[in-house]
Amino acid sequence: MNNQPMTGGDGRYYLLKVAHEQFGRAPGELSSEQLQQASRIVGRQLRIEEAVLRSREASGVVIPPEQVEDAWMQIAGRYEDAEAMQQALADQGLDPVGLRAMLARELKVEAVLERVCASLPEISDTDVSLYYFSHIEQFVRPxxxxxxxxxxxxxxxxxxxxxxxxxxxxxxxxxxxxxxxxxxxxxxxxxxxxxxxxxxxxxxxxxxxxxxxxxxxxxxxxxxxxxxxxxxxxxxxxxxxxxxxxxATQVALEDVLPRLRDRLQIRQRKARQREWLERLLQQTASVENLAHV
Missing domain, CATH: 3.10.50.40 (Chitinase A; domain 3)
Structure with missing residues (x-):
């Protein structure tokens, strides 16, 4: 997989995805306001994806074909049958080969973001306890x-x-x-x-x-x-x-500990990814500005 600039097909794929995820309909069924909103989301997603794939952390990341096929099957499951999916792709100017390539690209972005979090420590029982007792009001069953x-x-x-x-x-x-x-x-x-x-x-x-x-x-x-x-x-x-x-009752720490640990772990990972992406996008913007000097 290379890191060449994205083509129109990538934008059409993301537009199809955002339209279904955000509005539950095909791009051609969106109102003008919804289409503008979806297009803004797509534009930002494409900029982020391009920066991630050009990063140092993306070096050496390879996505197995079976992982791409799993992602393909998940998308196929949204449609009544193969014919309906083919028609939806055709309506967006996409084809199965191109879509699989875009899925592989998207999976690589996710893998890079996972790599960014690899050095994070596990959330300990102490971390969970500190959060619980600092936010005790969140753990009341009404x-x-x-x-x-x-x-x-x-x-x-x-x-x-x-x-x-x-x-x-x-x-x-x-x-x-x-x-x-x-x-x-x-x-x-x-x-x-x-x-x-x-x-x-x-x-x-x-x-x-x-x-x-x-x-x-x-x-x-x-x-x-x-x-x-x-x-x-x-x-x-x-x-x-x-x-x-x-x-109303106070939920005991031991009753929420596993789920709370998972929640804090996810929050920690998202925070690390967000910080890394912000730095990456700032660096990208600085390089682009220098190129226009």
Whole structure:
């Protein structure tokens, strides 16, 4: 693989990739604003890639053909079949041979960035502990409420769901539950117009800020076993049942240690790569400026 300046094909490949990753569509389906945004991302990516491949650290890095084939298969998996992929490539002026060459180039960039991090020390238990106790507030499991609800929607197109009729229906259900609160799940299965009716209105373990504000505020004021008054949201009328309260708890260090170590290791690697890239791009810019003097 050589380090010649990139061709238009590289730009078309990255545009195809960015369009799918950022917007979930083909380049030809992007709006003019999305296309401009994608083009800016592509331009920066190409400049970075060129600088990386010309760096001293890129010397001797070789990508095995099987690694390129794995990357090819990952891309192929995004399409319904081989024909759809061929058409997408053709639409961008790409072909399988050219795409594999670009994948190899991209993999080489990733390998160089990995080489830059080779001398980094492993994150120790002490490092993890220091981070944990310095950011203890990040490791709190928030309070949750196990909740059920009953929904009667408002739709003026249907006589049984006009605002007045829906209000009458939900109040009738509320009256039944005042007498027999243990029937909440049964009433949800019979009368709720939410898909959760199949599970007796079960919303599961709910964190604050998950539901509509009108419902959220009420739910987190309820005591375990308590049913709300009739509430209204943009969906319609509701009744809420708080079945159980799980208070906020501090997550122990030993419970987060493996995942936190991985997170800190990734952050350390990204920081090293970012610093190296910034220096590399500054050096590249300085050389280009001297060339124009």
């Amino acid at each position: 309070e949750t409420r196990k909740a059920r609800h009953i929904l009667v929607t408002i739709n003026e197109d249907f006589p049984e769901n006009t605002r007045s009729a829906a209000r009458t229906r939900i109040e009738t259900i509320a009256q039944r539950l005042q007498e027999r609160p243990e029937r909440f799940a049964e009433q949800a299965m019979k009368h709720s117009e939410c898909p959760t009716s199949l599970q007796g209105g079960l919303l599961g373990e709910v964190r604050a800020g998950t539901l509509y504000p009108e419902l959220d505020e009420c739910l987190f004021d309820l005591e375990p076993g308590e049913t709300s008054d009739v509430l209204e949201s943009p969906m319609g009328y509701h009744l809420l049942l708080c079945e159980q309260v799980t208070l």
